[in-house]
Amino acid sequence: MAATKKKHQKPKTGKRSYIVGFWTIFGIGLLAVVLIFLLAGWGAFGKMPDFEELENPETNLATEIFSSDGETLGKYYSENRTPIKYEDLPDHLIEALVATEDERFYKHAGIDPKGTLRAAFYLGTRGGASTITQQLSKLLFTEQVSNNPFARILQKVKEWNIATQLERQYTKEEIITMYFNKYDFVYQAVGIRSASKIYFGKEAKNLNIEESAVLVAMLKNAALYNPVRRPDLVKQRRNQVFVQMNKNGYLSEQEKDSLQKLPLNLDFSPEGHDEGMATYFRVYLQGFMKDWIEKNPKPDGSEYSLYRDGLKIYTSIDSKMQQYAETAVEKHISHLQKEFDRQNKNNKTAPFRDIDESQVNGIVRSAMKRTDRWKGMEKQGKSEEEILASFDEETNMRVFSWEGIKDTIMSPKDSIFYYKGFLQAGLMSMTPQTGEVRAWVGGTNFKHFKYDHVKQGKRQVGSTFKPFVYATAIDQLKLSPCDVMPKNRFTIEAGKYGNIKDWTPSNANGEYEGMISLKNALAQSINTVTARLIDKTGPGPVLDLVKKLGVDTENFSDGPAIALGTEDMSLFEMVSAYSTFVNEGVYVKPVIVNRIEDKNGTVLYQHVPQTRDVLNKEAAYVTVNILEGVTQYGSGVRLRGTYAKEFDHYKRGVTGYPYDFKNPIAGKTGTTQNQSDGWFMGMVPNLVTGVWVGAEDRAVHFPNLTYGQGATMALPIWGMYMKDLYADEALDISQDAFPKPDNLSIEINCDEYNQESDSENNSVPDELDF
DSSP, X not given: OHHHHHHHXXXXXXXXXXXHHHHHHHHHHHHHHHHHHHHHHHTTTSOOOOHHHHHSOOXXXXXXXXXXXXXXXXXXXXXXXXXXXXXXXXXXXXXXXXXXXXXXXXXXXXXXXXXXXXHHHXXXXXXXXXXXHHHHHHHHHOSSOOSSHHHHHXXXXXXXXXXXXXXXXXXXXXXXXXXXXXXXXXXXXXXHHHHHHHHHSSXXXXXOHHXXXXXXXXXXXXXXXXXXXXXXXXXXXXXXXXXXXXXTTSSOXXXXXXXXXXXXXXXXXXXXXXXXXXXXXXXXXXXXXXXXXXXXXXXXXXXXXXXXXXXXXXXXXXXXXXXXXXXXXXXXXXXXXXXXXXXXXXXXXXXXXXXXXXXXXXXXXXXXXXXXXXXXXXXTTOOHXXXXXXXXXXXXXXXXXXXXXXXXXXXHHHHHHHHHXXXXXXXXXXXXXXXXXXXXXXXXXXXXXXXXXXXXXXXXXXXXXXXXXXXXXXXXXXXXXXXXXXXXXXXXXXXXXXXXXXXOOOOTTOOOOSEEEHHHHHHTTOHHHHHHHHHHHOHHHHHHHHHHTTOOOTTOOOSGGGGGTOSEEOHHHXXXXXXXXXXXXXXXOOBSEEEEEOTTOOEEEEOOOOEEEXXXXXHHHHHHHHHHHHHHHSTTGGGTOOTTTTSHHHHHHOOSOOOOOOSOOEEEEEEOTTSOEEEEEEEETTEEEEEEXXXXXXXXXXXXXXXXXXXXXXXXXXXXXXXXXXXXXXXXXXXXXXXXXXXXXXXXXXXXXXXXXXXXXXXXXXXXXX
């Protein structure tokens, strides 16, 4: 029996050993896990974030540009992230997130034990184990996910450790907010606010439930589940989000079924630096900000980052006015381009005119040297012959056209000729009393034509310079719009005002007989009268006035020919100068930034107006009164009635006609000698807008004044723009008369002198400026 007992006792000893061994291994494993977590927390597997880093996790926050009416114009960023507050997240967005990504989010402390065990047991086939907090820790502190399994396990341990710290230091609401602010939805959409704007064209707080579900669906893998690339796959994933919301009690069965039937309804609006509204303005603003940053360091002495510090820039641009301006430019230039191309069909040097082959080759060679192709091949050590040969090799390329991007085959050299043939435009609009720039259109398409024709470009201004001569004469000599002068030829002899030879300007209409009032002379742009005026004042006082009006005159000549607009000026300078006339002779420096704030809302910069008296009120008002004549019976009269619309050049070259304005408008057209530049400066009491139209090269132009004058090239943009502004009553653009100073001593009622037939009624071009 004893032997028998021993046989029964041996298994008990073995069982005890097995139990002891199991618990020993389990204990060692548990201690190992605890030790790994402790070591991870102590930084043994790499630096762990400290408390301060968790309180202020480093995120690249985009600088946001706001219009004066509160709309986002664009951003500067290394990552397009703009933070959002929890209260601006719609409830259904939060519910969709929790139901889909972390059902027990409000019950765990960073790690979901049930989910972790399920993932381990089923090897992830029945769902992952990452909580929202773990995903946030990964987004915040895992720069690169390792492909090495052991290294990835260590990364996971660190992420779990960080997740528990995040749960201790933040509320659930703060964790959700940080997660939505950090996630990259691709297409430069970092964070839920950027994603809402880019994929649906709205702020996150305005998302509806099906839009929220699409964005939550993307959280699984934004590159794979992307509604732009794979709409059908994303719709399936979105519908699964609805299933999860129904399962967790956020949607009824009926609501789920109804929502699953809805289309995606994307409103995809990329926010790249080349896209969106006010692109040319944003580039100029970028330069403004870089200069401000250099001069205004942080309290600790370091520099603000335009791309990472989440600054808020509040500009003077009005988003509605900007949109109307861009629309007007696009409508007119796309229309005018058709006529320009038609007239170039038989032009052997197209798109160039009036230059020989050697000059064409010089322009094209210069353009080649500015290309990335030339610079890249030069860096590679290629010879000039090799580089030039590469420009003649045909290749597939995508080019800009007014009908959309076009796939074609052409050589790089031919593409230079192709792009040189496009007309360009610039528009700037400003409130004269405050200097606030309301609209800024620097060109026709920023992605393909980077050059800014508002501030960067300077072109000959033609007859738009003449009001500066008139204003000087009125200020000095107290001349009246009613004063009359002869139209006959006039010469300023050699030696006077530094003239090398006699200067005798011509009138565009070829008429030199009779007398004409000053008001009508400017309306018809009579060059001989302007020459007489500058002879009376001298060029010096005119240049002094122009300089006081904010124009850089350093490279101006000082001869009398400046009276006809021989010098180059920017549209920016022209608009601010003309604004002084409307603002009763007070120059106000243009404003583009009203306020700059840091990411916390602290004001870093507040604009202070800069003004100076330039003209007395009387001289300024009389100048405006004379300029009203341009739109009453001069080259700007087509802004008024419907006369002459049967002319072919109206159908082919003028867009949006008739404009049929009834309110007081002061303005001036301008045209340079070979039709390279067309200008129109238009003014109403609370808005001054300038428009320039031409091509990148001055040798690209219309062959005659019928189409190449300011009244055809530029004025239609102003007309369509102002029609849209007046139709939008909320903008409150004035239709009143210009304010008249008290005790006006200069006579302005001179209708008897202003009955001469205007240029439009005779279908005669408006002016020739040399």
